Every structure is written in C-alpha cells, then in structure tokens.
Amino acid sequence: MAEGEFFRAASPQEAAGLLAQHGGSARVLAGGTDLMVAVNKRMFKPQVIIYLGDAGMSGISQEGDALLIGAATPLSVIQASPLVADKTPLLAAAIKQMASPAIRNAGTIGGNLANASPAADTATPLLALGASLKLVGAKGEREVPLAEFFTGPGQSVLGADEIIAQVKVPAQPAEAKWAYRKVGKRKAQSLSVVSVAVYCSISGGQVSGAAIALGAVAPTPLLAQDAAGLLQGKTLDEATIAAAAKAAAEATSPIDDARGTAWYRKRASEAVVKQLLTELAG
Ligand SMILES: Cc1cc2nc3c(=O)[nH]c(=O)nc-3n(C[C@H](O)[C@H](O)[C@H](O)COP(=O)(O)OP(=O)(O)OC[C@H]3O[C@@H](n4cnc5c(N)ncnc54)[C@H](O)[C@@H]3O)c2cc1C
Known part of the structure; x- marks a missing residue:
C-alpha cells in the first residue's frame, strides 16, 4: 500500500480494532487541526488514517x-x-x-x-x-x-x-465559584503562554473544596494540588491567596520557547492565580 488507506470507523470499537490491526502506521483523525498540520510539516506520514467523525462519538x-x-x-x-x-x-x-x-x-x-x-x-x-x-x-x-x-x-x-x-x-454546583484566564501573544488564534483555571466551593465564608489548574507551564497540564490544599478550610483573604499563588508558581517547571520565557511563565503563573483568586474573593 504505497499511498495509504483511509477508513471511516462506524464506532469507537471499530476504530480501536483498526488501530490494533494496522499498528504504528495508523493514526485516528478527528478535526485534523493538529494532525494535518504535522502531516503538512512532514513530521510524519501515516500509512493508515481512521476517521472518527462517523463513529457516533459526537454529542x-x-x-x-x-x-x-x-x-x-x-x-x-x-x-x-x-x-x-x-x-x-x-x-x-x-x-x-x-x-x-x-x-x-x-x-x-x-x-x-x-x-x-x-x-x-x-x-x-x-x-x-x-x-x-x-x-x-x-x-x-x-x-x-x-x-x-x-x-x-x-x-x-x-x-x-x-x-x-x-x-x-x-457538573459545577450553582454556588461554586470559578474563573479562567488565558495569557497568549494575541487575543485569538494563539496558543497559551500561561492558562489558569480556578474552581472553589465556599461554605460559611470558608473554602470547602478547591482546584487550581495551569497550562503551558510544565511538561503536562498541571493540577497544583499543594496550592489548592492551602485554601482548604480558609477564608479567601490576602495572605491565603498570596500563599496559594506562590505555591502554584512553585509547582510549575516551564521552559523557554518562541512564545515566552520560563522566567516570565513562572511569574505570570503566580500573578494570574493571585488575580483569579482575588476575583473569587469578590
Ligand atoms: C491556527 C490554530 C490555532 C490553534 N489554537 C489553539 C488554542 O488556542 N488552544 C489549543 O488548545 N489548541 C489550539 N490549536 C490546536 C488544535 O486546534 C486543538 O488541539 C484541537 O482541539 C485538536 O482537535 P482535532 O479534532 O483537530 O484533532 P486532530 O488533529 O484530528 O488529532 C490530534 C491528535 O489526536 C489524535 N486523536 C484525535 N482524536 C482522538 C481521539 N478521540 N482519541 C484518540 N486520539 C485522537 C490524532 O490521531 C492526532 O494525533 C490550534 C491549531 C491551529 C491550527
């Protein structure tokens, strides 16, 4: 098969079966906005493409x-x-x-x-x-x-x-507080330099559950569990927020790349977490 094969999987099981059958030469294709960029840049050339758009996986x-x-x-x-x-x-x-x-x-x-x-x-x-x-x-x-x-x-x-x-x-409980911010080089069509999602349940003025997640500042998207732990049972006051923001930045291990330096990403992580928690404190 010189030019490659294209399959339209009718179910997730069929897609998985085709992957097992064709091994490392196969790739699944969804929207193609990552995969086809890589193919066009000749980063690799899949021999078998398995399209997922008809596999009953949308909704x-x-x-x-x-x-x-x-x-x-x-x-x-x-x-x-x-x-x-x-x-x-x-x-x-x-x-x-x-x-x-x-x-x-x-x-x-x-x-x-x-x-x-x-x-x-x-x-x-x-x-x-x-x-x-x-x-x-x-x-x-x-x-x-x-x-x-x-x-x-x-x-x-x-x-x-x-x-x-x-x-x-x-589902987020209706009373939960949340905030999201993406820092990019442009407002649209731009990968994150830093992104932060914060999520808090507050009862009786104290945090009863919290999560802080950061993107583009570590080898994987990061859940800053120690930082979120510092909020547990506390009031969202200035000192608590500052401590959590510092801990979140300490959990990051960013790199320098074309979009930003590691130095900037670490400082932006702390600043954005602080900003978002302050917004939640209202
Ligand atoms: C101009 C431009 C701007 C972009 N901006 C952003 C941005 O702001 N933020 C951002 O996060 N991303 C951005 N992206 C990246 C991309 O659009 C997203 O990651 C998108 O969600 C990829 O989905 P897709 O369906 O197109 O994936 P595809 O390109 O079809 O697949 C991507 C990879 O995942 C595999 N795959 C796809 N679906 C599955 C599945 N269900 N199970 C297992 N493997 C699967 C494929 O084999 C491939 O390896 C941008 C891309 C472009 C070209």
Missing part, C-alpha cells in the same frame, strides 16, 4: 450530576451548548478563548486532549473540574481520571490501540 448529554461529551464533538458545539453553559461554565469560558471560529468548528475536545500538548486549553478547566475519560481499546474499555492521563509533552497513557471515546465532566 453532549447529562447523566446524573455529570455531562458526557463525545470525544469527536467539535469545540464550537461545546461552546454553544446551553447544557455546557449551565452545568460546566468554566469549560465553556475556556473554549471560547481557543483558536478561532474556523478552528473551533473543526477541532474536537478529544483531539485536543489526545494531542497531549502542555498548552491544551480544554485540559485546565477539565482538570479543575475533576473530569475523566472513557478510553476504548481493541480489548475493552476503561475510565481514566484526566489527572492521570498526561505523562509528558505529546504523551499520555493512551495505548496504541486505544482512542478517547468520551469525556465525563462533573
């Missing part, structure tokens, strides 16, 4: 206290969903700031996560909300917390014959 529904988002759901559909706006507004806010309308029409949530970029913009809100992924492989399926999914830049626990079929996102 958003509610199951109990969680939203189930098909991995092949375009970002623009998630952004426009009244269910997402109502139940997980933190995710909607992050997607709104991604890329451009054209890229959001093609790009999918599963592609963004599977690509495993440290700057993947859906990863920070999903980490803060405690999302998990349904992975379907040739031999069965498993559920993996997103916090355990990423292992390095472009790397994850996804097996060679596995695909992400679904993202499960716990």
